[in-house]
Structure formats: C-alpha cells, structure tokens
Amino acid sequence: MTTGSVSPRRADTRRNHERILVAAAASLAETGEVSFNAIAKQAGVGVGTVYRHFPTPEALILAVYRREVRHIVEVVPVLLEKHEPGEAFRHWVTDHVAHYMMTKKGLADALRTATAARGQLPVDAYEDLVGAVAEMLDANAAAGTVRSGLDPVLVMRGMGGLLWLDPNEDWRSDAANLADLLWYGLAAR
DSSP: OOOSOOOHHHHHHHHHHHHHHHHHHHHHHHTSOOOHHHHHHHHTSOHHHHHHHOSSHHHHHHHHHHHHHHHHHHHHHHHHHHSOHHHHHHHIIIIIIHHHHHHOHHHHHHHHHHHHHHOSOOHHHHHHHHHHHHHHHHHHHHHTSBOTTOOHHHHHHHHGGGGGOOTTSOHHHHHHHHHHHHHHHHBOO
16 A cells, blocks of 8 residues: 655655756846856756756756746736636736746747747647636636636637737836737637
8 A cells, every 4th residue: 555655755756856857947037047056056056967957958958948838827827716707817917927927038949949949839848838828717707807708719819919028128018008909809708
C-alpha cells in the first residue's frame, strides 16, 4: 500500500526543475539570453542538472514559456471567484496578461529565436490561452455582460494590441484603455 508520498529524490528533481525555470525566466526577463552556467548558479544546481532537465536552450525557453502561460491561465478561475465576471476580465487583461507582456520582452525575443527552427509556438500553450479566454467569455455571457457566441480566438487577437505597449511608458494606463476598448466591443447590447 502506498501513502501517496513522493520519494525524496523525485521531490528534489521537481524542486530543481522549478528552480531552473524560475532562474531562466528571470534571466530571460533581464537579459533576453540563456546561459546555462548563469542559470545553474542562480538556481543553486550544477550545470549538468540544467542539461539533464533541458538538453538545449530552445527546450529551456519553451519550458519557461509554457510555465508563464500556465500562470496566466491558472489565475482565471481565481479571478472569476474573487470578482464579478466583467471586473475579473479587466483585472486579467490589465494586471496579468499586459503585465506578463511588459515584463517578459526578453522571453518574447528568445522565444522567436527558439521557435524559428521549430516553426511555431507550442500548440498546447496556445490552446490553454484560448481556453482561458473562452472561460472568461462564458462567465461574462452567463452574467449578461458580453454577447454570447463570441469567438475566443478573435478576442485574443484583439488582446494582441497589448504587444504594442511600450514598457518604458505608462503601459498600465494604456493597457486599461485597451481593455476598455475591447470590453465595449464585447459588451451585450
């Protein structure tokens, strides 16, 4: 009979994996570059451990991207529980999606390089984002704040305007204005 506990070695492996991803995300946000030696030092592991988890810089960059997308997606139910659907949508767009885009410019540049050889972003991350938008739209349609039947992919394209925000300017205000503009286009009539 098992107790559901994880062996210390497996738990340590998961902790190392997460520490490597955190260090890599910080490095990408600051410099836009991946140095396995610097990441290993920051994560408190040996460089061999980094290579065991991520055999190539591209694999590490894509794993960081998936982790960051997962965080954006996982906050949706929390926001919907904490706020009315319309307010949850606005918080999500301005406080999470826009913030991610403004603080992850280095990741975006590295991601473009990493996917150049592969041709595209990971499909699962894209589908997760579409699902998060759909969840927001469904909650708002049920509350009567937006029209039902809106295409989540189209709404995501509208949110793509966040990519044009300048992190060196008042991007928070611009993100709020863009969220308002998008919201008025989604609103129930």
